[in-house]
Amino acid sequence: MTATAEAAIVTEGLTKRYEELVAVDHLDFQISKGEIFGLLGPNGAGKTTTILMLLGLSEPTEGQARVVDLDPTRHPLDVKRVVGYVPDNVGFYPDLTGRQNLEYTAKLNRISSEVFESRIQTILEQIGLADAADRPAGTYSRGMRQRLGIADALVKEPQILILDEPTIGIDPEGTRELLELIRNLRDDRGVTVLLSSHLLHQVQSICDRVGIFVRGRMIAQGPVRELAARHIAEEVVTELAVTDWERAGEALWTVPGIKRIDRQADHWLLVSEKDVRPEVSKVLVERGIGILHLRRRDEGLDEIYTRYFEGEDSGRIN
Amino acid sequence: MAELTESAETTSSPRSPERFTMGWRVVAAKEFSDHLLSIRFTILIVIVGLAAVAAVYTAAGGIREAAEQIGSSDDIPGLFLKLFTVTPEGSRLPAFFAGIALLAPLFGIAFGFDAVNGERAQGTLPRLLSQPIYRDDVINGKFVAGLSVIGLTITTLTMVVAGIGLLRIGVVPTFSDIARLLIWLLVTVVYVGFWLALATLFSVLLRRASTSALAAFATWVVASLFALLLIGIVADIVSPVSQEGNAEEVIENARTQRNLSRVFPQALYQEATVALLEPEQRTFDVLGLLILQSPGSGAIPGPLSLEQSLLVVWPQVTGLIALTVLCFAAAYVSFMRQEVRA
Numbered sequence: 001m002t003a004t005a006e007a008a009i010v011t012e013g014l015t016k017r018y019e020e021l022v023a024v025d026h027l028d029f030q031i032s033k034g035e036i037f038g039l040l041g042p043n044g045a046g047k048t049t050t051i052l053m054l055l056g057l058s059e060p061t062e063g064q065a066r067v068v069d070l071d072p073t074r075h076p077l078d079v080k081r082v083v084g085y086v087p088d089n090v091g092f093y094p095d096l097t098g099r100q101n102l103e104y105t106a107k108l109n110r111i112s113s114e115v116f117e118s119r120i121q122t123i124l125e126q127i128g129l130a131d132a133a134d135r136p137a138g139t140y141s142r143g144m145r146q147r148l149g150i151a152d153a154l155v156k157e158p159q160i161l162i163l164d165e166p167t168i169g170i171d172p173e174g175t176r177e178l179l180e181l182i183r184n185l186r187d188d189r190g191v192t193v194l195l196s197s198h199l200l201h202q203v204q205s206i207c208d209r210v211g212i213f214v215r216g217r218m219i220a221q222g223p224v225r226e227l228a229a230r231h232i233a234e235e236v237v238t239e240l241a242v243t244d245w246e247r248a249g250e251a252l253w254t255v256p257g258i259k260r261i262d263r264q265a266d267h268w269l270l271v272s273e274k275d276v277r278p279e280v281s282k283v284l285v286e287r288g289i290g291i292l293h294l295r296r297r298d299e300g301l302d303e304i305y306t307r308y309f310e311g312e313d314s315g316r317i318n
Numbered sequence: 319m320a321e322l323t324e325s326a327e328t329t330s331s332p333r334s335p336e337r338f339t340m341g342w343r344v345v346a347a348k349e350f351s352d353h354l355l356s357i358r359f360t361i362l363i364v365i366v367g368l369a370a371v372a373a374v375y376t377a378a379g380g381i382r383e384a385a386e387q388i389g390s391s392d393d394i395p396g397l398f399l400k401l402f403t404v405t406p407e408g409s410r411l412p413a414f415f416a417g418i419a420l421l422a423p424l425f426g427i428a429f430g431f432d433a434v435n436g437e438r439a440q441g442t443l444p445r446l447l448s449q450p451i452y453r454d455d456v457i458n459g460k461f462v463a464g465l466s467v468i469g470l471t472i473t474t475l476t477m478v479v480a481g482i483g484l485l486r487i488g489v490v491p492t493f494s495d496i497a498r499l500l501i502w503l504l505v506t507v508v509y510v511g512f513w514l515a516l517a518t519l520f521s522v523l524l525r526r527a528s529t530s531a532l533a534a535f536a537t538w539v540v541a542s543l544f545a546l547l548l549i550g551i552v553a554d555i556v557s558p559v560s561q562e563g564n565a566e567e568v569i570e571n572a573r574t575q576r577n578l579s580r581v582f583p584q585a586l587y588q589e590a591t592v593a594l595l596e597p598e599q600r601t602f603d604v605l606g607l608l609i610l611q612s613p614g615s616g617a618i619p620g621p622l623s624l625e626q627s628l629l630v631v632w633p634q635v636t637g638l639i640a641l642t643v644l645c646f647a648a649a650y651v652s653f654m655r656q657e658v659r660a
Contacts, residue, residue, distance in 0.1 A: 048659060055448055055657045077450045084446035091441020095352070107344045108449040152445065 004274070008033045009054060009191040010161050013063030016049050016216075022050040025216035026063065031194055035158075036186055038203050039196040041213035047196040049089060051162055051211075054194075055085055056097050068159060084153025088164040088196075090145060094138025096192065098129060098148050101137050103178045109156045120155060127181065129152045144175035150181065162183065163195040166203045178208045236298040238270040240275060243290035250285050267293060341451030345459025346466070352600040353467040358428050366421050373414045374479045376402045378486035394444040398491040399498060399595045401483040402476075405529060414479055415591050418472065418506060419584070427473070427534040428515025429464035432527035433457070433518045435652060439527065444658055457518065457653045461646060464514045469507045476503060494597075494624045501628070502594045508638050513538070515645035522653045541582050550577045584639050586634045599619030 007030050014027040024046040026111050029039045048247045052058035054065050056076030065072055070251045072079040075085050092101045095157065099120060102191035106116035124130045132140065140148060146166060151163055163182070167175045185191050204224045219228055242248040252258060257276050262269040269274060277294060284291055353359055378401060402414040434457070437443040446634065447453060476499065480491070491499075516537060520530035553574040559567045579585035598621050622630070 045325070053445075057444070077452070078446055081450040085445070087441065087444035087448070089441050090445060092445075093352075093440065093442060104344075104348055105445075105449060107348075108341060108446075108451055110340075110450075149445070150622055164477070172596055272625075 006032050007066075008035070009037075009051075009065070009194060009208060011054075011063065011065045012052060014050065014060050015062035016046070016053060016058065018274055022062075022216050024053070027216070027218055029218055029221060031192060032277040033192050033206045034186065034190050035208045036182070036193040036195070036206055037195060038199065038200075038201050038202070038207035039213055040210050041196075042150065044199050045198075045213045047213060048164055051085070051164055051194070051196065052105055055080060055083060081156065082159045084158035084161045086146070086149040086153050086161070086163045087170070088167060090149035091153075092137035092140070092145065092148060092152075097134045098137050098140065098144075098151075099124070099133040100150065102152055104157045106153050109154070116155065117156075120151075121306060123151045123154050126155075128177075143170045143178070146170060146178060147181070148176075150178075150185075154185075155211050158191065159193045159195065163193065166219055167197060167199060175202055179203065182206060194211040225304050233314050236272050236275050238272065238275075238280065238297045239267050239297055240280065240291075241267040241293035242268055242284060245293065247287060248284060251283045251289065252280065255283055260268055269297070341445055341449075341455035341457045342459035342462065343450070344465040345455055347657075349460050349463030349465055352504040353429060353463060357465060359467070359471075362425060362428055363471060366425075366471075367478075368416075368422070369417050370414055371418055372473050372481055373412060374401055374482055377401055377413060377485050398483070398489050398495040399597070401489075401542075402479070403485065403595050413504075415595055418593060419509075421536045421589060422472075422510045422587075423513040425468050426464075426510045426515075427538065429532065430514040430517030431521055431534050432533040434484065434521045435462070435525055435527050435530055436521070438525065447658055451568075451647060453654055454650065457522075457650055461511075461514065461518060461649075464518075465507060465511050468510045468514065469503075472510070473503055497624055498594050498597070498627070502591060505587070505590050505594065505631075505635055505638065508635075508642055509583060511585045512638065512642040512645055515642055515649055519649035519652065520646060522619060522649055522656065542584060545579065545582050545584075549575050552578055553655070580637060582636070586641070590631045590634040590638065593603045594625050594632070597623075597627060 009031040011027050011029055013023055015022070016024040019048055028038075039050065041047055048060060053060050056079050057071030059073055067079045068082055070079050081310055088318050092098070093104075096104070102120045102123070103116065104122065106113075111119070120229075121130070121249060124133045129144065129147055129149060129151060132144060137145070137148065144171075150161075150163070150166075153163075158169050159243075161182075166178060166182070170178060179202070182193055182195070186193055195203060195207075200210070207224060209221060210227065211218050213219070240248075249261075252261065252270070255276055256279070257272045257274055259273065262271065262273040270280065275296060277296060281291060281294060406415055434443070436444060437456075446456060484490075513534070516533040517530070520533045521527070524530040524533060532618045553571055557567070557574045559571050574583075578643075580589075629648070
C-alpha cells in the first residue's frame, strides 16, 4: 500500500477566508488510518472551520481536502456517510429520549429498523448510557450528552470519527472515561479519530500525533513525546531549597553548567544545560548545607504548549 | 492494518446516490410528529376549534331562520356555504371563514418561527447537517411537515364544522358546494404556507426564536393594520381625486387602492375566499360592482357557477401562490448560503 492509500484525511493548502479574516491558512496535514490525531490550539484558531471543511459543510476558499480519498466539497454525502461527527457542544432534541435521538440519526442514514434497533442498543451499552436511554435527552448532564454525541456518531458505523472539543465542561473523571472510550473505539473498531481541543494535557495521553494549530496555521506536528523532546533538550530547570541560602549561593557557582539562578520566595530555580542534580547535591553536602528540596522540573507539555502559543508571533517554530 | 481496512469496508454499504434522495421525508416525518405532540399545537387547536365551533353554531341558527322565511331551502344555491360565511345579527363572533382568515397567519408563524434557529439553539443543526442528507432536505422537510400539520388541522376543523352544520340546519350540500369548500381549503393552505414560509425565513435570518417570532408577528400586524393607510396615501398620489371629485377620478382612485392592496396576501386571500364561498360575488372591479348594484343596470343578481367563480379568483390564487413561493425561495436561498456556524 502506498502512503496515500493509508491516509484517512489529507489536506493540501486548505484555506478559508472570511472577507478580511483568514481562518485557516494553507493547512497541510495527513492522518493515517487507525490513528488518533489531536488538533490542538487556542479558541478561535480555526479548528472548527477546518473540521467543517473536512465534512463538506463549509467550502474552502483555496486548496483541498481529501477524506477517504474523496473531495468533501464535491461528494459531501459520500463523505458524511463514513464520517461520524460530534460537534462542539453537541445538542439533542430535548423532548425525545436518547434512544429516539439516535433512531432519527439512523433513519437519516437510511439504516433499516431491523438493523438499527440492535445496533443502537449495543452502542448504548458500550457507551454506558443503556439505563438512561429512555429518558428525555433534555434531562441529560453535560457528560452524558457528550457520550450520547459519540453514540450518535457511531450509529452509522463510521470509518472516521471527528470530535470537536470533546472534553469541555466534563469533570476530570468523566474526561478520563471519555478518552478511554475513544481509545477503545480505535483499538476495537479501527476507527480513525481526529479530535480538536484547546486543553493539551487532557488529550495528550491518547493522541498518537498532535498538530499545534494557531491562527489558522499548523506550527508544529508530530508525536507528543517528540515535540516535548525538542524543547526539553534546550535547558533543564531544577528546583532547590536549602537551610543556608547565603553559603549555597556561593557554592553553586562552582558547579559547571548552571547558566542562571532565579531566586523565588521559598526556592531557587537553577537553569542549566543538563541535569545538574548530582553535582549540586555533592557540592552542598560537602559544605554541610542541608538540602530541603531538590527536584528536576519536568517540562510539562502544557508549558511547551504555552511556549508554542507565546512563540506564535515570532513565526513558525520548528 | 489489513484487518482494520477490511472491517471498515464491510460496514460501509455501496455508494449509491438514490439512497439519499429521500432525506427530506425523514426530516418531515420527525417534524410532523414533533408538531403533533407539541404544546403549541394543543393551544392552537383549542383556540381555533372553540372559535370555529361557536361561530358556526350561531351562524346555523341564523341560516335556519333565513331559510324558513324564504321557503324551501333546496332552492337557494350555496345555502350550505352560508354556514361558513354568515355572521348573524347581534352575534359578536366572526363567521368561520373570517375567523380562519384571522388565525391562519398565527398557524403559519407558530409552526415556522423556530424552524432553523431552534435547531441552532439546541445545538442540533451541525449534527443534523453532518448526516448524509442534502442541506435543503432540512428546510424542505420542515416546510412540508408544517404545511401538512396545518392542512390536516384546517381540513379536520372544516369537516367538524360542516358536520355540526348539517345536523343543525339539515341542508344537504350540493356537489358544487363541496367542490367550492375543497378549493377554498387548498387556497387556505397556500395562504398559511405564505406565513409559514415568512416565519421560516425569519428563523433563518434571526438567531433567536423570540426575535423571529416577534418579527413575523410585526409583519402580520403591519400588513393587516397599516397597509390600508399606506395604500390610501399612495393611491391618492398615483391617481389623485380633485376638489370637485368627479366620478371617474373617484373610481380610478378606488381601483388603484384595490390593485395596490393585492400586493398583500391578506387582500388576495380575502377576495379569493369571498368569491369561492359566496357564489353571488361576480367581480372585484370597482366599476363592475357599482354597475351590478345600481337598480337600473339590468344585471340579474344570482349565483355564479363554479367555473365562473374560479375565473373570477384565478388571478388572486395565482398571486397568492406566487407570494408563497417567493417567500419560501427567500428562506431556502438564505438557508443554503448560511454558514453552519453563523
